[in-house]
Amino acid sequence: MLKVQNLSISFVTRIGVNKAVDNVSFSVEPGKITAIIGESGSGKSVACCSLLGLIPSPPGIIENGRALFDGIDLLKLSEAQLQKIRGSDIAMVFQDPMTCLNPYMTIGDQLTESLRYHQKARRKEARQRAVELLQEVGIREPASTIDDYPHQFSGGMRQRVMIAMALINEPKLLIADEPTTALDVTIQSQILQLLADIQKQRNIGILFISHDLAVIADIADQIIVMQEGKVVETGTRSDIFHNPQHLYTRKLLAAIPTDCKQATLPKSEPLIEIRDLCTWFQRDKAPLKAVDGVSFDIYRGEVLGLVGESGSGKSTIGRSILRLVNVTRGQVIFDGLNITALGPRELKKLRSRMQFIFQDPFASLNPRMTVYETLAEPLLLHGIEDRSTVSTSVLRLMDNVGLARSFARKYPHEFSGGQRQRIAIGRALATRPEFVVADEPVSALDVTIQAQILTLMQELGREYGLTMLFISHDLAVVRQLADRIVVLQAGKVVEQASSVNLFSQPQTTYTRQLLQSIPGRGLLKSKIAHD
Amino acid sequence: MWRFIGFRMLQAIPVLLVVITVTFFLIRLAPGGPFDSEKAVIPEVQAALEAQYRLNLTLFQQYASYLGDLSHGNLGPSFKYPGRSVNELIAAGFPVTAELAFYALLVALVIGGIAGVVASLKPNSVQDYIPMSVAMIGICMPSLLLGPILILIFGIYLDWLPVSGWNDSPGDKILPAVTLGSAYAAYIARLSRAGMLEVMSQDYIRTARAKGLPEWQVISRHALRGGMIPVIAFLGPAFAGLLSGSFVVETIFQIPGLGRFYVQAAFNRDYTMILGSTIFLATLIVFFNLLSDIVAAWMNPRLRDKLRAP
Numbered sequence: 001m002l003k004v005q006n007l008s009i010s011f012v013t014r015i016g017v018n019k020a021v022d023n024v025s026f027s028v029e030p031g032k033i034t035a036i037i038g039e040s041g042s043g044k045s046v047a048c049c050s051l052l053g054l055i056p057s058p059p060g061i062i063e064n065g066r067a068l069f070d071g072i073d074l075l076k077l078s079e080a081q082l083q084k085i086r087g088s089d090i091a092m093v094f095q096d097p098m099t100c101l102n103p104y105m106t107i108g109d110q111l112t113e114s115l116r117y118h119q120k121a122r123r124k125e126a127r128q129r130a131v132e133l134l135q136e137v138g139i140r141e142p143a144s145t146i147d148d149y150p151h152q153f154s155g156g157m158r159q160r161v162m163i164a165m166a167l168i169n170e171p172k173l174l175i176a177d178e179p180t181t182a183l184d185v186t187i188q189s190q191i192l193q194l195l196a197d198i199q200k201q202r203n204i205g206i207l208f209i210s211h212d213l214a215v216i217a218d219i220a221d222q223i224i225v226m227q228e229g230k231v232v233e234t235g236t237r238s239d240i241f242h243n244p245q246h247l248y249t250r251k252l253l254a255a256i257p258t259d260c261k262q263a264t265l266p267k268s269e270p271l272i273e274i275r276d277l278c279t280w281f282q283r284d285k286a287p288l289k290a291v292d293g294v295s296f297d298i299y300r301g302e303v304l305g306l307v308g309e310s311g312s313g314k315s316t317i318g319r320s321i322l323r324l325v326n327v328t329r330g331q332v333i334f335d336g337l338n339i340t341a342l343g344p345r346e347l348k349k350l351r352s353r354m355q356f357i358f359q360d361p362f363a364s365l366n367p368r369m370t371v372y373e374t375l376a377e378p379l380l381l382h383g384i385e386d387r388s389t390v391s392t393s394v395l396r397l398m399d400n401v402g403l404a405r406s407f408a409r410k411y412p413h414e415f416s417g418g419q420r421q422r423i424a425i426g427r428a429l430a431t432r433p434e435f436v437v438a439d440e441p442v443s444a445l446d447v448t449i450q451a452q453i454l455t456l457m458q459e460l461g462r463e464y465g466l467t468m469l470f471i472s473h474d475l476a477v478v479r480q481l482a483d484r485i486v487v488l489q490a491g492k493v494v495e496q497a498s499s500v501n502l503f504s505q506p507q508t509t510y511t512r513q514l515l516q517s518i519p520g521r522g523l524l525k526s527k528i529a530h531d
Numbered sequence: 532m533w534r535f536i537g538f539r540m541l542q543a544i545p546v547l548l549v550v551i552t553v554t555f556f557l558i559r560l561a562p563g564g565p566f567d568s569e570k571a572v573i574p575e576v577q578a579a580l581e582a583q584y585r586l587n588l589t590l591f592q593q594y595a596s597y598l599g600d601l602s603h604g605n606l607g608p609s610f611k612y613p614g615r616s617v618n619e620l621i622a623a624g625f626p627v628t629a630e631l632a633f634y635a636l637l638v639a640l641v642i643g644g645i646a647g648v649v650a651s652l653k654p655n656s657v658q659d660y661i662p663m664s665v666a667m668i669g670i671c672m673p674s675l676l677l678g679p680i681l682i683l684i685f686g687i688y689l690d691w692l693p694v695s696g697w698n699d700s701p702g703d704k705i706l707p708a709v710t711l712g713s714a715y716a717a718y719i720a721r722l723s724r725a726g727m728l729e730v731m732s733q734d735y736i737r738t739a740r741a742k743g744l745p746e747w748q749v750i751s752r753h754a755l756r757g758g759m760i761p762v763i764a765f766l767g768p769a770f771a772g773l774l775s776g777s778f779v780v781e782t783i784f785q786i787p788g789l790g791r792f793y794v795q796a797a798f799n800r801d802y803t804m805i806l807g808s809t810i811f812l813a814t815l816i817v818f819f820n821l822l823s824d825i826v827a828a829w830m831n832p833r834l835r836d837k838l839r840a841p
Contacts, residue, residue, distance in 0.1 A: 052741060054737060054740060054741060083743050083744075083745060084743065085743070086740070086741055086743035087743030087744070088743055091742075092738075094734060094738060096734060099733065099734040099735065100734045100738045101738065102738070102739070102753050102756075103735070103757070103831070103832060103833060104756040104830070104831070105752075105753070105756070113744065114742035117743070117744055117745075151832065151833045165742070
């Protein structure tokens with residue numbers, strides 16, 4: 001149905017020419033899901049967006065190639081001709097449903113406008129059609145919610161709206177660009193299921209772009225692996241997963257977290273005891289009970305995984321322990337001290353013993369401070385080093401987190417996401433803390449980078465003798481690192497167990513549901529059996 | 532929403548009090564008084580006049596009695612126009628000024644909005660540079676200069692439009708409105724260009740294009756609403772600025788508006804007229820700021836829910 005041949009795209013800027021897509025060929029067949037896999041910067045999104053003329057030009061230039069869609073070369077069409085195909089024959093679903101819907105328009109208006117434009121449908125018919133589609137993609141009570149604005153929907157629901165929007169003109173080909181990357185694991189599995197169902201029912205072709213092999217392990221028919229603008233391997237799903245040829249494909253497969261940390265620690269005394277912790281946020285009427293009566297211990301030297309969907313209160317617990325938010329009720333006892341009762345001065349003394357690693361390394365580093373300044377700041381602030389000795393400590397820290405010493409004078413924007421997270425980890429470890437809260441430290445990163453950072457955290461944890469609270473929505477990641485896991489739902493503890501036990505004998509239905517949403521379960525099982 | 536409005540109204544009270552107090556004492560600092568003149572006046576007459584206008588009291592007594600009158604909405608008698616109260620004078624001049632400001636705002640919005648949007652569609656091209664350079668000139672050129680230039684070109688050389696008056700001949704409102712509005716048009720052009728550029732780089736614009744909508748629909752349906760919010764938020768302060776800044780244009784074009792009374796009052800040391808106009812304009816500024824904040828919030832669905840909450 002779609003045949004892309006020898007596609008090359010360059011971005012011409014003042015700095016130079018960047019060949020984003022280099023002689024790429026692939027095809028998409030009707031009734032099949034074709035996945036393009038690659039890290040950020042591999043050119044996968046650029047290649048697909050160029051088919052519909054959606055890359056910014058300049059600086060983007062399509063240098064060469066053909067893209068035959070039902071025999072028509074998309075790359076030769078005029079803007080007006082392309083526009084007739086966009087949204088009608090070929091539709092797109094984008095990554096971030098939070099920013100891809102217009103916040104100023106009701107979802108009904110956004111759904112129907114392309115139907116009204118392409119098929120000249122009447123307002124009433126279009127609305128009727130939109131309600132049916134919303135029903136089909138699993139929006140509850142579509143007849144009334146159709147007049148709501150995007151901010152009134154959750155992330156998963158917005159992505160369903162995006163999918164309905166893409167389907168409204170009955171496209172033959174659906175291009176889905178990382179459609180589940182911004183979503184929780186459980187929501188991700190629902191959206192993947194929805195896409196697979198739609199593909200079967202409507203017999204359309206889907207081109208699925210992702211950085212994560214595990215995500216498409218259950219649904220893709222054909223897989224194309226891209227690296228640095230080139231296609232390195234193409235094959236069926238079983239080819240890629242069971243008989244990968246290219247080194248890079250093997251590396252991607254190896255990066256999927258599969259192993260489970262075996263609890264090796266003898267039981268020590270708890271470093272942190274959390275008793276009946278409640279953190280409520282004041283809202284107009286009833287308080288939002290983000291954390292509601294949570295109790296658990298964190299033992300010295302262990303990594304405790306804290307797992308739950310977004311809104312389950314896991315980040316709030318991390319922030320409550322460090323007193324970054326005000327606790328409503330309950331106690332947090334750190335090494336015999338009740339943190340919840342401390343005044344600001346005593347708290348400052350404790351700050352150097354407990355640190356925080358944030359999710360988004362782009363937002364959490366000060367863009368106007370060099371790496372050196374970022375790492376030196378906590379050392380000087382807590383009086384651990386003075387001006388004369390700080391530089392050796394900073395350089396040693398950079399060695400530890402795997403940053404070249406020559407980077408010391410660079411600013412955050414000059415680094416990739418993985419390198420930035422290394423800086424953030426370095427900053428957290430600078431004061432040699434005993435306890436670190438890591439809040440989704442790898443969820444903004446590509447899979448291979450994710451694996452590197454997890455390994456780094458494991459090594460540093462051992463070296464520094466750290467106690468860690470590792471917060472994540474992704475069970476597969478957590479179990480690689482955590483000795484024990486606490487599962488949260490709606491601000492309450494649902495289950496806690498050692499990682500091995502939690503995965504082999506989940507006790508509650510919620511935990512079972514979470515385990516079932518891990519992408520590529522089948523793959524994991526076969527791989528574990530294989531090992 | 533009513534709570535929000537009520538809260539903002541309360542905030543306005545101390546602001547206005549400060550304005551009243553500062554103005555009251557500042558004008559007294561200026562040398563001379565309302566009844567000083569070249570000709571010597573018989574001391575008895577002078578004393579009688581001062582007694583009539585309470586100028587014989589101490590400054591603080593005058594201040595207190597003025598505040599007392601003000602609390603009843605009474606701005607006092609004019610010192611220079613015997614027999615007429617400041618309330619009457621404002622009531623006579625304000626409608627003319629308001630009409631002029633309204634036309635000027637319309638000119639600013641239409642010219643500025645179109646120029647800004649056009650410039651934003653092709654940033655860093657001729658289509659961007661020309662309107663933005665004109666806008667820069669518009670901001671830099673005072674109406675003191677622009678007014679006479681427009682009069683020369685359109686009134687005298689081309690003889691298309693009347694050069695003075697208000698409601699006297701057809702078209703006599705065009706030149707003053709353009710003169711007054713041009714600086715604001717320039718400002719609105721810059722605001723709307725920035726707003727549109729911001730919105731056009733959003734993901735949802737790409738979504739709209741991916742739907743196959745033609746570019747003009749992408750702009751008119753998807754981009755304008757978000758891109759114009761900064762402009763809407765600016766309209767309130769702009770209207771207030773037009774009202775209070777119209778005296779130059781009113782003087783150039785011989786328009787009997789509030790601005791001219793205001794300036795003359797300052798020369799005449801017409802204490803009550805200066806105070807009254809200042810308070811009146813300050814109240815309007817506060818009111819229009821509040822109004823445009825509410826409208827801008829109302830245009831954003833996310834904030835609208837918060838406004839609706841009691």
